[in-house]
Amino acid sequence: MILLTLLWANPAAALTSSTSAETAQLFELHCAGCHLNGGNIVRRGKTLKQKALKRNGVDSEAAIATLITRGKGIMPAFADRLSEDEIAALSRYVLEQAAVDWQASP
Template sequence: MFKLLLRRFFSLTLPLALICAAGFGLDWSALALADQAPPGAQIFELHCAGCHIHGGNIVRRNKTLKLKALQRNGMDNLTAISEIVLNGKGNMSAYQDRLTEAEIQSVAAYVLEQAEQGWK
């Protein structure tokens, strides 16, 4: 019975959702491009952006990912950024159990690149 209801629900709602999306001009190419973002950007969005949106810091205002703050705190290189992602520090959680070494390097490179570009 439940399977029948579920099947009926999706058979009615999926076409309606597609029609609405087409009617409201949903940009499917934007969704496709999100999947093509560099791995560092994807990891940042998934694990870091909650606290560091646009390179800021919602927990500690002076500990941003902006270039001047990174330089002031001695975090303006890949090794330092990778180290803090790996082991955490203060309010910053450690990600050694959640990310691979390659993912840590990728997100560190992304953070440094964005800082150098002004988080545009």
């Protein structure tokens, strides 16, 4: 009922919220095992924090998407597990979360 109300009142906001929730779930399923809260339990310097993304040259959607798709080093490739749309959504999600230092939304 709430989603229907949101769709009627502001369809774009409702879809963005739903998409963000779905992307957060994708991140939890495929990424959080190593990158919980934007960190990195395997390699300390390879976090998803904004400073580390810039330092490692993966501070754009395209660069993050390439990394997710192809993998690098001990990070596996996800091209065979995720669709292009899912990879693009995860790339945006990582940049959005890095911009707010991976702080939880209220």
